[in-house]
Every structure is written in C-alpha cells, then in structure tokens.
Amino acid sequence: MKILRNLAIACAVTVGASSAAVAQVSSFSTPPQGSVWNTMASVIAGQARESGAMNVVVQPYGGNAQMMQAVNDQLAEFSLNDVNDVITAVQGTGEYRMAMPNLRLVARVNPFxxxxxxxxxxxxxxxxxxxxxxxxxxxxxxxxxxxxxxxxxxxxxxxxxxxxxxxxxxxxxxxxxxxxxxxxxxxxxxxxxxxxxxxxxxxxxxxxxxxxxxxxxxxxxxxxxxxxxxxxxxxxxxxxxxxxxxxxxxDNVLLTGAHVSDEQVADLLAVLFDEKEAIAAAYPPLGALDLETAYKAYPGVEYHPGAAAFFEARGIAQTPAQ
The missing domain is CATH 3.40.190.10 (Periplasmic binding protein-like II)
Known part of the structure; x- marks a missing residue:
C-alpha cells in the first residue's frame, strides 16, 4: 500500500509540474459497479464535470474497507458511506483493525x-x-x-x-x-x-x-x-x-480526506446543492439532498474545515447529534 501511495503521489507531482494547465482531478472511491454508492458517485461526478466545476472520476474498489483506506491514504479524495462505518473506521473499531484518522465528513446526503x-x-x-x-x-x-x-x-x-x-x-x-x-x-x-x-x-x-x-x-x-x-x-x-x-x-454521508483542499470540498458541495435538480433527475434518491439538514454532528468524527466554512457561508448551523 505504501508503494502504491508513493507512486500515486509521485505521479501526481510529476503531472502537476509538467503542465499547470491540466485541470486537477478528484476521485471518488466506491464499491463495485452496480452498487448504490457507485451509482450515486457516478451521478455526482458526472454533474460536476458537466457544470464545469470539477474534473471528478469514479474509482471502484472491492468494498467499504478498501474505499475508506483509499481516502485515508490519499489515493482518493471523496467517498460515500454509512456514517456508522465512518465512525468505526476513524476509531479503528468494529471491522477495522487500524484507525483511519484522516477521514473527514463533508455532508449528510440522504437516509439510506x-x-x-x-x-x-x-x-x-x-x-x-x-x-x-x-x-x-x-x-x-x-x-x-x-x-x-x-x-x-x-x-x-x-x-x-x-x-x-x-x-x-x-x-x-x-x-x-x-x-x-x-x-x-x-x-x-x-x-x-x-x-x-x-x-x-x-x-x-x-x-x-x-x-x-x-x-x-x-x-x-x-x-x-x-x-x-x-x-x-x-x-x-x-x-x-x-x-x-x-x-x-x-444516514448516508459524503466524506473526504484531511489532505483534500478547502476549495475542492467547497466546489463539490456547491455542485451537490446548486445542481440538486439535475442530480435528482439522474438518480431520484438524491432528491433527498437538503442543505438545511446536511450539516449534522456525529460522535467520533469531525467535519472537514472546507465543509464547515461552506455551511457557515450559506447560513447553515450545525444540527446537534441525536
């Protein structure tokens, strides 16, 4: 995994140095094609590309443990998951043998x-x-x-x-x-x-x-x-x-890594909520997206600062954990 991470980082640095004009690519780690999270990520990524806000691609993995590891280890920028699983991944409890402290919440997406x-x-x-x-x-x-x-x-x-x-x-x-x-x-x-x-x-x-x-x-x-x-x-x-x-x-949540910039997080949140109608038309369950309830506190995991700043700018106060 370290070798893959080092290669990925080295390649990213090389590409960035060789052409500053190349748009930054953000990736979504998901389960295999055919899963709900893969479908949701594909719709969000497609809308982000269509609106011109971001260049987002979807990278399927074998399951939730692998896709969480990808975000934690800087091999992916975003993912979708059950908030319970994110909490246990951060803590290194339940099905996770090692803590993943780099995971951060971006938004509550929808009931699942x-x-x-x-x-x-x-x-x-x-x-x-x-x-x-x-x-x-x-x-x-x-x-x-x-x-x-x-x-x-x-x-x-x-x-x-x-x-x-x-x-x-x-x-x-x-x-x-x-x-x-x-x-x-x-x-x-x-x-x-x-x-x-x-x-x-x-x-x-x-x-x-x-x-x-x-x-x-x-x-x-x-x-x-x-x-x-x-x-x-x-x-x-x-x-x-x-x-x-x-x-x-x-509660299904959008998450990211601590390594992801505030700008990338804010840009994706803007796509989610400003392009909600188009996203819901492509995948109706995402019609449950609601800016007013998207900033919900959960125990054991924190929000990315870019997300916190986005919600504050939109006048949204954090909903306390139940």
Whole structure:
C-alpha cells in the first residue's frame, strides 16, 4: 500500500509540474459497479464535470474497507458511506483493525434504507420467514454488511443462529448467488441497480418486511447507535417494495480526506446543492439532498474545515447529534 501511495503521489507531482494547465482531478472511491454508492458517485461526478466545476472520476474498489483506506491514504479524495462505518473506521473499531484518522465528513446526503430481498416466487414476505433458510454471511470484502444484516435480522425477531449462513464476499456476488439459488436471500440498499437487474432475471423480487416498534428499535441500535426506521412507499424506482413498509435505515454521508483542499470540498458541495435538480433527475434518491439538514454532528468524527466554512457561508448551523 505504501508503494502504491508513493507512486500515486509521485505521479501526481510529476503531472502537476509538467503542465499547470491540466485541470486537477478528484476521485471518488466506491464499491463495485452496480452498487448504490457507485451509482450515486457516478451521478455526482458526472454533474460536476458537466457544470464545469470539477474534473471528478469514479474509482471502484472491492468494498467499504478498501474505499475508506483509499481516502485515508490519499489515493482518493471523496467517498460515500454509512456514517456508522465512518465512525468505526476513524476509531479503528468494529471491522477495522487500524484507525483511519484522516477521514473527514463533508455532508449528510440522504437516509439510506437497506434490507434483505428474495425471489418473489419464494413465497416469503417477512424477515421472520427466513428462520431456517439461508442468509448471506462472511462479507470479507464488504464487512459493513455484517452489522446491517444483524440489525435487519433483529428487526425480524431473528439472530444469526436462527438462519443458515452462506459465505459471500461482497454485494454484487451476494445478489448473483441469490439469483442462481445458492442462497435464499440477498442484502442490498433500496434503489440499487443490481436489485433491478436481478428482478428482471428471476421474474420478480421483493424486500422482506421488518417489525418497526420501540422494542426492535432498541435492538437495532444495540448493533449501531445511528440506525433508525423509515417508512417507504412503493415507487417505480424502488424495485422490490410491494407495499408501504419499514426499513432499517442510516444516514448516508459524503466524506473526504484531511489532505483534500478547502476549495475542492467547497466546489463539490456547491455542485451537490446548486445542481440538486439535475442530480435528482439522474438518480431520484438524491432528491433527498437538503442543505438545511446536511450539516449534522456525529460522535467520533469531525467535519472537514472546507465543509464547515461552506455551511457557515450559506447560513447553515450545525444540527446537534441525536
């Protein structure tokens, strides 16, 4: 990793020295293509290029640990992630063996509902129906899924001991394995392009319902304190949602590295909020972008100074942590 970092820095210095006229390139680290974060980053990057504000490219990695490492080690400038995962990465707790102290928040982007989904032909409709059935486990390349599925199972009255665990490495493979019949269920965020792909391939999928009440809220917050429930209505872009239903949800955040300049951060924030209509038209879930609620405090992680200055200039006060 040090060799790669040194090569990347050396190349950047060489290119910068040889041609000052070349526009600075910022990169987004994301999970593989087909994931929601990759789609969101691609839309934001595309709008940044179209508006002429920035030259932004998207670089897929194997999973959340690798994409966080890329930002921390100055191999990427921006990323999108669950705020819980950012906090644990900064602290070096949970799935992270080493702290990543260079990660900084830029903005709260949107609520991020996640769930377990199945083939509609399975006859299952609720997470509780998975008792004795197979659920994707392991997640060596995407360890964030472990805590998310633990919370979803808890909201359905189950634990890992109540289901059959089938190891999968990451999101896309997990959905492929469900489509092929290797595992009975798959894990994915609502609105993911991969879910639509599987839906078309298997003749229909559906997300499994959970019980959203005070008891199950306490259970999911034992897994991660920033989890909460949201009610989701069916819509064409929400493949697999057959009726109004509750989802385990977290706050999705835009993050950056301490090495990134205040100007780069402010420029990307300006794209997010000044070009919101175009961004939402390209990917409707990003219509939830809201300048008034984007500057939210969270425990254990700080905002980049460029972001703090941007919100102050726009007259936005920080929302206290819940």
């Amino acid at each position: 509902p996640v769930g377990l989904y199945v083939k509609e032909s399975s006859g299952m409709t609720a997470v509780s129906d998975l008792e004795g059935r197979s659920v994707p486990s392991g997640w060596d390349a995407f360890p964030i899924a472990r805590s998310h599925i633990s919370a979803i199972l808890a909201a359905g009255g189950l634990t890992w001991d109540d289901v059959k665990q089938v190891p999968v490495p990451e999101l896309i493979r997990g959905s492929d394995d469900m489509a092929s019949g290797r595992v009975d269920s798959a894990f994915f965020a609502l609105g993911g392009p991969k879910v639509a792909e599987v839906d078309a391939a298997v003749g229909g999928v559906r997300y499994l319902t959970v019980e959203a009440n005070e008891e199950t809220l306490a259970k999911i917050q034992e897994v991660r304190p920033a989890f909460y429930f949201t009610e989701v209505e069916p819509a064409p872009v929400r493949v697999g949602v057959k009726e109004p239903m509750a989802f385990v949800t977290w």
